[in-house]
Amino acid sequence: MIRDDIKAAQIAAMKAGDKDSRSAITLIQSAIKNRDIEARTGKAPDSDDALVVEVLQKMVKQRRESIEMFSKGGRQELADAEAREVAVIERFLPAVMTEAETAAAIEAIKAEIGAAGMKDMGRVMAELKTRHAANLDMAKASAAVKAALS
Template identity: 80%
Template sequence: MIRDDIKAAQIAAMKAGDKESRAAISLIQSAIKNRDIEERVKAQPMEDDAMVVEVLQKMVKQRRESIDMYVKGGRQELADVEAAEVAVIERFLPQQMSEAETSAAIEAIKAELGASGMKDMGRVMAELKARHATTLDMSKASGLVKAALS
């Protein structure tokens, strides 16, 4: 489980005296704990690894947006801190699908559903997320789906 890998990395970072990694991993654990609390009230909680991957992907996205803002604002030292956090977070994410693999998955789903135009984009995206959410960046996949359906 990803959660166990994160806990083991936290212990290793503490033993090694790696303050930056330890701080980033603490942020990860905090975000996962918050999501656990949110999931308690749901009738049908998500599978654990899928939920953890979703939290990690959201954290990476937030930090990439922060990096863009810091660079535009001339605060490179803050952008570097965020980039270091992204590197730590990405260690726990499963290998992402390549663009070619993503396109192949989209074409397979498109053929299965009989999708022909933009009106079917929601159905294709929902099926793509159901099958490949943990190994796919949905924001990039959205553009590929749009291109495939137009």
């Protein structure tokens, strides 16, 4: 489980005296704990790893936006700090599908559900998210689905 990997990485970072990794992992654990609390009242993902991956993807997206803002604002030291956090977070994410793998998955889903045009984009995206949400950047996948259906 990803939670176990995160806990083991935190212990290793503490033993090694790696303050950057330790603080990033602490933030990860805090975000996961907050998501666990939210899941008690709402609909929780099917698996625990799906919940953790969802949290990690959200954290990476937030930090990439921060990096862009800090770079535009001339605060490179803050952008670098965010980039180091992104590197730590990405260690726990599953490998992202390549463009070729994404295209193959889209084509398989298209054939399976009989998608013909743009009106079927929602069905294709829903199925893609169900099957590959952990390994796929949904923003890029949306553009790929749009291109495949047009």
